Amino acid sequence: MSERARNSSVVLIASPIAGVRGQWSQGLREKFPLYEAAERSVLERNMSNLKPAILLLDLALPGLGGVEGVSSVQKLSPLTSIILMTSTPNDREGFSALKAGARGYCSMDMDPNLLRKAVSVVIKGEIWVARNVFAPLLEELTALTERRHKEFPPNLDTRLDRLTPREREIAQLIGGGASNKEIAGRLNITEATVKAHLTAIFRKLGLSDRLGLALFVTEYNRVAR
Amino acid sequence: MKARRAKPRTTKKPTKGRGRERGGMEWVKKRPLPVVSILIADSERASRNAATRVIQSVRGMRIVGEAHTGHEAVLATARLKPRVVLLDLQLSSEFGASLISVLRRRSARSRVILLVGRASEDRIVEALSHGAVGCVTKKEIPLFLSKALEAVASGEAWMSRKLVPKIVDRLAEFTARAKKRK
Numbered sequence: 298m299s300e301r302a303r304n305s306s307v308v309l310i311a312s313p314i315a316g317v318r319g320q321w322s323q324g325l326r327e328k329f330p331l332y333e334a335a336e337r338s339v340l341e342r343n344m345s346n347l348k349p350a351i352l353l354l355d356l357a358l359p360g361l362g363g364v365e366g367v368s369s370v371q372k373l374s375p376l377t378s379i380i381l382m383t384s385t386p387n388d389r390e391g392f393s394a395l396k397a398g399a400r401g402y403c404s405m406d407m408d409p410n411l412l413r414k415a416v417s418v419v420i421k422g423e424i425w426v427a428r429n430v431f432a433p434l435l436e437e438l439t440a441l442t443e444r445r446h447k448e449f450p451p452n453l454d455t456r457l458d459r460l461t462p463r464e465r466e467i468a469q470l471i472g473g474g475a476s477n478k479e480i481a482g483r484l485n486i487t488e489a490t491v492k493a494h495l496t497a498i499f500r501k502l503g504l505s506d507r508l509g510l511a512l513f514v515t516e517y518n519r520v521a522r
Numbered sequence: 523m524k525a526r527r528a529k530p531r532t533t534k535k536p537t538k539g540r541g542r543e544r545g546g547m548e549w550v551k552k553r554p555l556p557v558v559s560i561l562i563a564d565s566e567r568a569s570r571n572a573a574t575r576v577i578q579s580v581r582g583m584r585i586v587g588e589a590h591t592g593h594e595a596v597l598a599t600a601r602l603k604p605r606v607v608l609l610d611l612q613l614s615s616e617f618g619a620s621l622i623s624v625l626r627r628r629s630a631r632s633r634v635i636l637l638v639g640r641a642s643e644d645r646i647v648e649a650l651s652h653g654a655v656g657c658v659t660k661k662e663i664p665l666f667l668s669k670a671l672e673a674v675a676s677g678e679a680w681m682s683r684k685l686v687p688k689i690v691d692r693l694a695e696f697t698a699r700a701k702k703r704k
Contacts, residue, residue, distance in 0.1 A: 395690050396697075424686040431679035431686070435655055438689055441696040442651040443623075509593040516624055 305350055306420060307332065311340045312355035312382070317405065321353055321382075324409030325416060337361065344373035350420055355405070356383040364390060367397040378419045382407075391430040392437075401425035457517060459501045467494050471507055472514025558675045559586040561602060561632075563595035564610035569637055572663040573608055580668045583675075592621050600628040606674055608667075611638045611649055620652040633674050637663070647688045656680040 308325055311334040312318050318333050325331060332347060334340035337360035344352065354370065356363060361370070367379060380401030381394045391402040400419045403412065415425040460468060463484075470480045477495075481488045495507070504510050560577055562585060564570045570588065577583050587602050589595040592613040599607055607625060614621045614636070622634050635656035636649055646657055656674045658666050659682075670680035 395686075396693065400687075418683075422687060423683060424690060425683075426686065428673070428680075429678065431681060432655065432677065434686070434689055434693075435650055435679050435681075437693060438647075438651050439653045441693065443653075445696070504593075505591075508597070509591070512593045512596055 305348070306330065307347055307349040308351045308353065308416060309334060309340070309343050309347060309349040309377075310353045311335075311358055312353075313358055314355070317355060317382075320406075320409070321412060324411075324413040328413060329416065340370065341373055344370060344377065348374045349377050351416055352377050352379045353416075354379055354381055356381055364393045364397050364399075367394065367399055371398050380415065380419055380425065386427065388427070388429045388433055391426050392433045395424065395426065395430070395434065402427070402430070456502050460498060464494055464498050464501075467491065468498055468510060468514050469518075471495075471510050472518065474511065556582070558583045558606060558671065559602070559604040560584065560671070561587045561589065561595070561598055561604040561607045563589040563592075563598070563607055563613055564637055565590050565613060566610065566639070566660075569610070569639070569660045569663065572660070573637070573667060576663060576667045577671070580671065583671060595621065596624055596628060599625050599632055603629045604632055606671060607632050607634045608637055609634050609654070611636050611641050611646065614649050614652075614654075620649070622649060622652040622654050626653050635670055635674055635680070643685060643688055647685060647692065650681070650685070650689070651692065657682065657685070 306329050308329040309332045310318050310321050310325075312321070313335055315335070318335070322331055322333075329351075332343055332349065334343050337358060340352075340354075340358070343349070352370070352374075354361070354367070360366075364381070367381065371377070371379060378400040379398065380403060381399045382403050382405050383390070384405040386402065386404045394402040401415055401424060403415060403425065407415070419425050457465065457468070466484070467480055470483065475483070477488050477491045480491050484491075495510075498510065499505065502510065502513060504513060560583060562570050562573050564573070574585060577585055586604050587598045589598045595607065595609060595613060598604075609622070609625070625632060625634060633656070634654040635658060636646065636654050638646060638657060638659045650657065656670045656679060658670050658680070666680075673680040
């Protein structure tokens with residue numbers, strides 16, 4: 298978990314609309330020291346001076362410039378966790394909000410009690426987003442991981458190094474679907490010797506049968522290529 | 523370790539009393555839902571049984587196979603092309619390359635949900651980064667598995683909220699690394 302420990306539990310509320318600020322305060326007033334900002338200049342001053350634990354930030358705040366504006370606000374107080382509030386939540390924007398560094402993305406008219414829960418959870422270092430955002434988040438993670446594996450292939454399974462050259466040869470033939478008899482003919486050894494080699498291979502690789510070995514070899518070759 | 527063939531299980535079809543216990547307005551939309559086919563790949567009998575109980579109690583889901591080892595899981599997935607594979611996290615490290623990417627290559631339509639016994643968050647996130655889209659701890663199978671299955675079958679992901687910061691951190695690492703290289 299990322300270190301976001303702060304001494305205070307100050308919550309800064311930033312929205313141009315007084316009614317909205319009032320609504321958010323409802324659930325938070327008793328638990329957290331609250332400060333408000335109705336415009337960007339006040340927000341900036343409060344961020345630098347108070348270094349609040351949480352900033353509830355209305356995406357519609359004039360001068361913010363949408364989700365991309367988050368990072369410039371974040372710079373004023375790097376340890377503050379920013380929760381973005383929007384009247385029109387959607388998964389894609391929630392996803393970009395997280396990428397921009399926000400620790401939460403909520404609907405503006407969220408129930409006050411739920412908002413309090415969200416704030417408490419984010420203070421503890423967690424992230425609050427709708428479950429819908431999980432899917433694009435994981436997609437991105439997988440896509441980036443795969444791309445990186447293409448650029449820097451992961452370490453090959455070192456178990457194959459435990460095999461002798463002869464055993465490796467036999468393992469490759471099994472991977473190609475050869476039978477014991479075929480292997481014996483190919484390598485000019487008896488079938489009994491092939492079987493003995495196979496037993497050793499299974500033991501060294503921790504596998505139980507030739508099907509598993511065939512699969513192991515195919516996947517190994519795919520990574521090795 | 524003994525090799526067992528994954529055997530397809532027949533499940534009772536919930537024909538009688540459909541949605542009776544659900545009450546409410548359920549009867550309004552009576553479209554037949556497509557059946558979600560599920561492969562259970564887990565070496566532990568207890569969690570297989572727990573998962574089976576949940577799946578049998580849910581309408582529109584059917585267990586099409588069972589696997590007890592990683593390579594059984596690969597073979598069964600390639601053959602049955604299930605919509606969802608419930609995969610024991612333990613099995614996912616049976617190969618050098620991640621088993622999850624292998625499964626996805628063998629059956630592009632299959633989605634993997636991890637069943638997690640005891641494992642660090644890092645290990646879970648690692649598995650998710652190879653393409654799993656869901657994660658349920660074995661203890662929580664009775665509580666959350668049906669929700670996870672429904673979410674994943676409809677294209678959503680399912681995991682604990684607690685994992686989100688780890689994932690966001692990882693994404694940030696990727697971006698930072700990409701910037702450095704430029």
